[in-house]
Amino acid sequence: MWRFKHSQIYKSIFRHGYEDTKENRIRQIRSNIFLHVHPAKIPEHAMKIRFTWCMGGITFFLFLVETVTGILLMFYYRPVPEYAYLDIKYLEFDVPFGVVLRNLHRWAAHLMVITIMLHMLRVFLTGSYKPPREFNWVVGVTLLVLTFLLSFTGYLLPWDQLAYWAITVGTNMVRSMPVIGHEGPFAVVDKYHDVRFMLLGGTEIGGNALLRFYVLHIMALPSAALIFIGVHFWRIRKDGGISRPL
């Protein structure tokens, strides 16, 4: 083992040892791609659970849980009306732990909506949106909206009654958007050109709608969320870490 640890291969992967020195503690953060989003040192105050409730971090962790479980679910799911529901049933009855996988994906999503709201509440109550963090609050609001959209687009995918009629309620509201919805005030488009048509890929919920919601859910929205999460975290560092009393 000692020899291996001093081999070129080991050293090319792990650049430093474990010794508990000040220098090494800093290197452990700075030389690790997953940890380097942190600064090497932070004010004691920023570590208090009573201050942050850990809600931002938990929300991010839930996003990772959603990504991992979501990718696993993609192995079993086909976004076609003929198969979608059967694939969920297959997950439930035939895939080992398939039902647990789906439950994890659903409950983590619900929890994520709750934790992101609580995170926003915490940031507001601690006045953490004040200068210089104004823009990061706006990025946060964007992430909140993306979280809602991710949750919403995931809803249709099981293709059961609950999914179908929940999306019906949602897209019927879109139908009455002012100007760009065909039943809304000041409508300038008919039902074949309005925003609901664009969302559903038709005038009714069918195969096109399922595919669109699927692509939005697994690619478009997560990519957008990932970019904004990156900006959000980067901004925290650039704005001098999480907020503290002035």
Place this chain on the structure above:
Amino acid sequence: MNKQERKYVFPDLAFMEFLTAVALTIILIVWALLANAPLMEIASPARSENPSKAPWYFVGLQELLVYFDPWMAGVIIPMIIIICLAVIPYLDRNPHGSGGYSLSLRKFAVINFIFGFSMWAILIFIGYFFRGPNWQIYLPWESWEQVKDLEENLWSLNPVIGLIFIAAYFCLFMILPGMIKKDFHKRYGPIRYVIVMLALASMYFVPVKIFLRLAFGIKYVLVTPWFNV
């Protein structure tokens, strides 16, 4: 901030994050083992659910459908909420209370925010637990088999009176804060002041409208050929 108060992120914070992640994973797995995500019969356009409830985080908006037209409840109100949330840091000029819990220094901001936040939660709560077939009020232990009366006697205000009411309502928001606190207006500057008061007036219009509907059966305060409020 002096140097002594700083701590190394590794291992203290990194381990705390790790432990939180482990704890959360355990909680999620236990939750996923104990409770199954809902799955009903296969989707059928021919058979509509009654009530068909939106996902719970949107039930608050769905609950607003009782009191507002769909484009208000589903589009305008959410858009106002999102835009107003996003511009908060640019409206709030209070330099105090940054980086700590400080209700006493930011009463105005905190009270109004908590009001909006609670309204969101309460509407979801009512929509999720207290609504049954035809979106009528059902207590959680009441059977949905018993169909409730749909009868409602709703009326709308005369357009002139409605317009006066709306105008008076918004004027009240413009004038009242200036009367209660003299420096309010000065602190915000004219444009910021108008935006803040418009936002607050819009937010408090929701409970006002709900009250008017429940107490007096008023469907619309203002009816126009183009839209109703």
